[in-house]
Amino acid sequence: MTDSSEQSNRIPAALEVEDLKVDFLVRGIPRRVLRGVSFTVAPGESYGLVGESGCGKSTTAYAALGLLAENGRVAGGRAAIAGREVTSLSTEDLQKVRRDDVSMVYQDPGAALNPTLRIGVQVAECFTLLGASKAEAVERAYEALRRVRISDPRGVMERYPHQLSGGMQQRVVIAMALANDPKLLVLDEPTTGLDATVEAEVLDLVESLRADTGAAVLLIAHNLGVIRRMCDRVGVMYAGSVVEQGAAAEVFDNPSHPYTVGLLRALPRHGARKAHRRLETIPGFLPQIGEELPACVFVERCPLATEICRSTVPPVVEVGTGGGGFVRCHHTDRVPGLRAVAAASGDGSASGASGEPILQLRDVNVTFRQNRKEIHALVGIELDLRGGETLGLVGESGSGKTTLAKAILGIQPADPGSQVILDGTALEPSTKDRSQLARRAIQIVFQNPDSALNRGHSVRSILGRALAKLAGITGVDAEQHLDQLITHVRLTPRHLDLKPRQLSGGLKQRVAIGRAFAGGPRIVVCDEPTSALDVSVQAAILNLLADLQRNERSSYVFISHDLGVVRYLSDRIAVLYLGRLMEVGPAEVVFNGPHHPYTEALLSAVPSVDGAPESRIRLEGEVPSAANPPSGCVFQTRCPRKLGDICESTAPPLVEVEPGHQMACHIPIEQLRALQLAEPGAA
Amino acid sequence: MLVYVIRRVALALVTLLLLSLIIFAIANVLPQNVGRAILGPFAAPEAVAELNRQLGTDQPLVNQYLRLLKGIVTFDFGTSYQTGQPVRDVVTTTLVNSSKLAVLALLLTIPLGLVGGVFAALRKGRLADRVIVTLGLAGSAIPEFVTSTFLIFLLGLKLNVLPVLATWPEGSGVGTQIYYLLLPALSLVLVYFGYIARMARAGTISALESDYTRTATMKGMSRAAVLRRHVLRNALLPTISVIATQTGYLFGGLLAVELIFNVNGLGRLMVTAAKAKDLPVLSAGVLVIGVIYMVATLLADLLISWLNPRIRLGATS
Ligand SMILES: Nc1ncnc2c1ncn2[C@@H]1O[C@H](COP(=O)(O)OP(=O)(O)OP(=O)(O)O)[C@@H](O)[C@H]1O
Ligand code: SF4
Ligand code: SF4
Numbered sequence A: 001m002t003d004s005s006e007q008s009n010r011i012p013a014a015l016e017v018e019d020l021k022v023d024f025l026v027r028g029i030p031r032r033v034l035r036g037v038s039f040t041v042a043p044g045e046s047y048g049l050v051g052e053s054g055c056g057k058s059t060t061a062y063a064a065l066g067l068l069a070e071n072g073r074v075a076g077g078r079a080a081i082a083g084r085e086v087t088s089l090s091t092e093d094l095q096k097v098r099r100d101d102v103s104m105v106y107q108d109p110g111a112a113l114n115p116t117l118r119i120g121v122q123v124a125e126c127f128t129l130l131g132a133s134k135a136e137a138v139e140r141a142y143e144a145l146r147r148v149r150i151s152d153p154r155g156v157m158e159r160y161p162h163q164l165s166g167g168m169q170q171r172v173v174i175a176m177a178l179a180n181d182p183k184l185l186v187l188d189e190p191t192t193g194l195d196a197t198v199e200a201e202v203l204d205l206v207e208s209l210r211a212d213t214g215a216a217v218l219l220i221a222h223n224l225g226v227i228r229r230m231c232d233r234v235g236v237m238y239a240g241s242v243v244e245q246g247a248a249a250e251v252f253d254n255p256s257h258p259y260t261v262g263l264l265r266a267l268p269r270h271g272a273r274k275a276h277r278r279l280e281t282i283p284g285f286l287p288q289i290g291e292e293l294p295a296c297v298f299v300e301r302c303p304l305a306t307e308i309c310r311s312t313v314p315p316v317v318e319v320g321t322g323g324g325g326f327v328r329c330h331h332t333d334r335v336p337g338l339r340a341v342a343a344a345s346g347d348g349s350a351s352g353a354s355g356e357p358i359l360q361l362r363d364v365n366v367t368f369r370q371n372r373k374e375i376h377a378l379v380g381i382e383l384d385l386r387g388g389e390t391l392g393l394v395g396e397s398g399s400g401k402t403t404l405a406k407a408i409l410g411i412q413p414a415d416p417g418s419q420v421i422l423d424g425t426a427l428e429p430s431t432k433d434r435s436q437l438a439r440r441a442i443q444i445v446f447q448n449p450d451s452a453l454n455r456g457h458s459v460r461s462i463l464g465r466a467l468a469k470l471a472g473i474t475g476v477d478a479e480q481h482l483d484q485l486i487t488h489v490r491l492t493p494r495h496l497d498l499k500p501r502q503l504s505g506g507l508k509q510r511v512a513i514g515r516a517f518a519g520g521p522r523i524v525v526c527d528e529p530t531s532a533l534d535v536s537v538q539a540a541i542l543n544l545l546a547d548l549q550r551n552e553r554s555s556y557v558f559i560s561h562d563l564g565v566v567r568y569l570s571d572r573i574a575v576l577y578l579g580r581l582m583e584v585g586p587a588e589v590v591f592n593g594p595h596h597p598y599t600e601a602l603l604s605a606v607p608s609v610d611g612a613p614e615s616r617i618r619l620e621g622e623v624p625s626a627a628n629p630p631s632g633c634v635f636q637t638r639c640p641r642k643l644g645d646i647c648e649s650t651a652p653p654l655v656e657v658e659p660g661h662q663m664a665c666h667i668p669i670e671q672l673r674a675l676q677l678a679e680p681g682a683a
Numbered sequence B: 001m002l003v004y005v006i007r008r009v010a011l012a013l014v015t016l017l018l019l020s021l022i023i024f025a026i027a028n029v030l031p032q033n034v035g036r037a038i039l040g041p042f043a044a045p046e047a048v049a050e051l052n053r054q055l056g057t058d059q060p061l062v063n064q065y066l067r068l069l070k071g072i073v074t075f076d077f078g079t080s081y082q083t084g085q086p087v088r089d090v091v092t093t094t095l096v097n098s099s100k101l102a103v104l105a106l107l108l109t110i111p112l113g114l115v116g117g118v119f120a121a122l123r124k125g126r127l128a129d130r131v132i133v134t135l136g137l138a139g140s141a142i143p144e145f146v147t148s149t150f151l152i153f154l155l156g157l158k159l160n161v162l163p164v165l166a167t168w169p170e171g172s173g174v175g176t177q178i179y180y181l182l183l184p185a186l187s188l189v190l191v192y193f194g195y196i197a198r199m200a201r202a203g204t205i206s207a208l209e210s211d212y213t214r215t216a217t218m219k220g221m222s223r224a225a226v227l228r229r230h231v232l233r234n235a236l237l238p239t240i241s242v243i244a245t246q247t248g249y250l251f252g253g254l255l256a257v258e259l260i261f262n263v264n265g266l267g268r269l270m271v272t273a274a275k276a277k278d279l280p281v282l283s284a285g286v287l288v289i290g291v292i293y294m295v296a297t298l299l300a301d302l303l304i305s306w307l308n309p310r311i312r313l314g315a316t317s
């Protein structure tokens, strides 16, 4: 139905999905998950699917590949890969299609590889299946691994999956996926578990290989920036149907469906800061699977909904200039108004950070011992945190962000000689030696609220206990404080009697935040608090954190790999690499530059939903081992701006290069400014 | 890998030492006066003292323990109080008989359990799965003497196809011995099939649902090849340790079956030894069962580590 190019009438589409309906049998009852999904991926085209978790993106892909879970069944419609009807193929023919025409890459590359077989065996297997002899297959496996630019392919072939980093594992999976020169490559969240720098490399790789092979791509990602960067066209899914489709640039710059507008408004983009505006949220929740839905699936959460939206199925309205663009909505004419409102909202209240540092870190080191080797996880960290301020911590995985958070909390005591100073008094390194008062003053919110919340208890008892333990409030007072607390974290009394498993991820995170705030903490450490959440839920949690900070004047140490999120919430940013501080400064300065070469590379790795011009700075290779750090500047092995010998011999000290802006690099700041202006892109 | 093996063997030796301490405690320390415990309250004090002297239980505890350790190393536990035969001979004869029974039972249970479990996993939720799961559960929940009696009744008396007593004629060949041991072995199979099948089923299901299985399927492999190359090895890793544990239990749990079918085995020996307060035989028996259990788990751990590269190559984290 969306075929636009005349060409695809002759060559069959790489993937054609038409009115696909899928049910899952849950306790014997079929529940509808896909409610008529239609889209077409032309040969060589790259098509993206976006939408909140649970909207049916993966189910669409699996159904199209005949890989539905045991309890799933196609209840209607069809899917064809390269002209072959998957939904009605025999097992043997399906095997043939999978062998010859289509490949798939999943989110977790570690799980996608067989843990008990060597990499070489697993890759070679693809070629034996295609008819190569054993020796031939091994040679072609080597070629395949070279093609995905893995270093030392021969060595890698001898290794087992657990001996490779996540990025290398994903390269192996991609090498296997490309073995059959597929007509269609399906990627389901291929970079979600990876660092931004590794993500950038993997995306580059997919892009260049696609150019080589001419494979069509179906890319599923919740990160809109990734989709914008990789895809020609995009389909926005909601509750098991595609509500909008169009050229990626058009959909993201000029969304025509209220849901798409909501998704985009929830993102902290264009360098948004908490002081400038609140983030928009989409009220309500995705409907349950199998739920009877009104005529328009989005009506319960749509700001434009009217009577007709409940009674009449919205028409498919053509939009966009490229052809093939459509939106399912009665009131597309009113959507531009919605976009305008979004731009105008904002409260402009200024950050309340005050000058006095409440937390000072002086020469904080953390050393782990493993097999008689010393691993320096943190080296000489010097940082201040002021009252009411958010300090953002960024850096690749393994850079020491979480270790620093733990050292502040005392869960991972810092080495002797390190000083963690709260309000002018040095704290004991370990939580258990700290006073009740000191423990109460520093709290944490984790990425996964489940680990922080006792599953057996109700919200009332979780928060009640926190009030008793952290604030010493019990008895009649407790009831009143509990009411206050839940109002602060935007929960309602009806949530109090529920158990964590009865709550959605966003609600659970609110309870976890409530728990952390029960004792009126001075400092709250947030370790990736929104990473497991959908954008609209993330927006609500970020708003909540900003509000609480404004009202309670608490300080945050905020860790996130999402730089847009860090930028939104942070007043100052600290950049870590291999356990050392590379750069510290006000958020705007760190983001706008001139930045440290490492920060520059981090920033340029992030794909933007706004399609900003990309800089070509890429970090090559792996993060070196902390047990054996490079000499001189630790970033020296990967630094795109490395000067030469001095970087290898002498570690640059962290010095103040501008007021409030510290950096550890041999290149003078003026020179960095000039270099980065000449080759813009990042900020 | 080598470090792991050394550590694992060392652990086994430490366990052995602990076991010897426990046996020592039970046999020599708990009954404060061993001679009296054996001879009963009405024996003459002189006889008790004489027996204690013979047994060495009048010596300091340390000496007694050292003697036990020496006994363990040389497999010399003195003579049976009951028969006066060397304990070594008594235990060896019965151990051989028990081993025949146990090995036969294992040879039947392991393949049946594995095949049953894998098959159930492939038919998850369907009739065959339910039957296998229910059978396994029932088998392991019902006590041995009930299943044995049932089998005796069905196969021995009603259908009359198998001998109900495992007392084969002197000097019979392997075939005949197996024929006589089949009924007791089958009752053991009924008990242990469930454990193994359950583990094999769970392991297979999780391997079937894993991403690497999906990867293999997406390569265009046939289902049989996917199972053979990717599912089974990962599925059966956890089952191996269950089998090892079961081997230990099997030896410990032979008792009822040996009594019912009149097998002259270790279990029966220990019951009679316990009745007669024949401490040397009893401690030797416990020790042998303990050692078998330890060796079985040791072998299983080594096998698993060899099959699982994560352990073999000493993953650091
Ligand atoms: N085997 C299953 N049985 C029952 N329900 C299922 C099954 N698989 C998926 N679902 C449900 O179907 C819906 C769609 O799931 P799907 O995995 O396709 O979503 P998604 O868009 O890929 O989400 P995410 O972004 O979280 O990966 C969800 O509500 C999910 O809980
Ligand atoms: S049809 Fe109505 S409810 Fe549905 S998206 Fe459009 S305006 Fe909203
Ligand atoms: S000191 Fe040298 S290697 Fe280190 S960041 Fe600066 S230029 Fe790069």
Ligand SMILES: [Mg+2]
Pocket: A057, A058, A059, A188
């Ligand atoms: Mg998914």
